Amino acid sequence: MTRVGIYTHDFKFYHDIIKELKRWNLPFFSIPDLYSIPGDINVILSSEQDPFTLPGQIKAVTATEGIRRSLPVLLNKSQFTRVIIGIDPGPRPGIAVMSDNVLMEAWECPTICGVKDDVLDVVKNYSYRYIMIKIGNGDRPNRDIIIKQLKNIAPMVIVNEENTSTPHKIHDNALSAARISLIDDRYDTSRTPVKFSRKNIYDKEFITLHSLI
Template sequence: MVRVGIFTLDFKFYHDIIADLRKWKIPFTSLESKSNIPRDILVVLSSEKDERFWDRQINARDSTYGIRNSLPLLMNLETFDEVIIGVDPGPYPGLAVVADNVLTEAFEMPLIEMVRSEVIKIRDSYRYRNISIKIGDGDKPHRDQIIHDLISTGIDIKVVDERNTSMPHKIHNNALSAARIASLGNIFVPPRNNEKMGKKDVYDREFLTIQAALNNVF
């Protein structure tokens, strides 16, 4: 499997990038030298304070930016063709990103007021040719507030039918619904009501995850 290389003299960045790569479940290794980079290292992450020495090196302002910016390179792409941000509206909105059919992230926001700033970070950190937002048509008051907040981002917004994106209720969460909303009309297949699955199983069953996508590289 391909890996991320880490080369930095910035201790805080080193600590943060290791913690976040583990959270994202992306394989990595620390590089001791700028030369003789292993063949399975497709991208090197460094702090913006570090010297640039390789054409597939990202000098990132923070760890999340670095990981998001590195994803197409890890998949042997220069950039994604299409990034879709899915939003499950509500008091604790779900956010998800699907990039060229790969579910790259899905999480819940603690405050509705934080959605705009997070969407801007996603917009500014991914590499893509096209980007759009799909927001579910439920919870009209919160949906309308989120749309109002997102208009200024300059990203095309589509309101979509979110029926079946919360099934089955036992394993439902807002992040999962956002991932399904982002995938509507693409790869999302509603689960059967009597199908027994855990939260991890449902992500692996319904989506092409980063881990599965990286297994197909090389």
């Protein structure tokens, strides 16, 4: 198992990065000194304000930026080949990031106005050769607003989001966005696991970052 190393003199960054790593459910190790770096650490997160340079170090302004930039390294890559941002349009849009067919993250944006900033952060913070946006064809009024917001940020296609909201008892917009990110024609309902819960639906249906680390 690979862990994320943390070494920084920036107390706020240290606090933020630990909080975010726990939220992402990623294993990490707080390095007490540079003579005590475990062998399972191949990336070290530090603040952009830190004056030192280390092998395998990623300096970041924010915790989320640091984590996103570390993801390829955690999967033994220098960068992802293909990143797809899936979007489930609506008043509370779902957003998901699929990198080389592995689900990195998925969340619900509180308002439609926040979609552009969220997508821009993904475009800026991930490391990749190619990136594109897939947006579901539902909720046309909100979909058209989102498309207008995201114009010229990355190549974009509209896909058939039929069946991405099933089963209704567990549906959430982030889950639909993850499904949309994988659609070429329409969502294959055979992917939906027979037994699942709200807690494990992502790990049962997708290859997730957590399952590979």
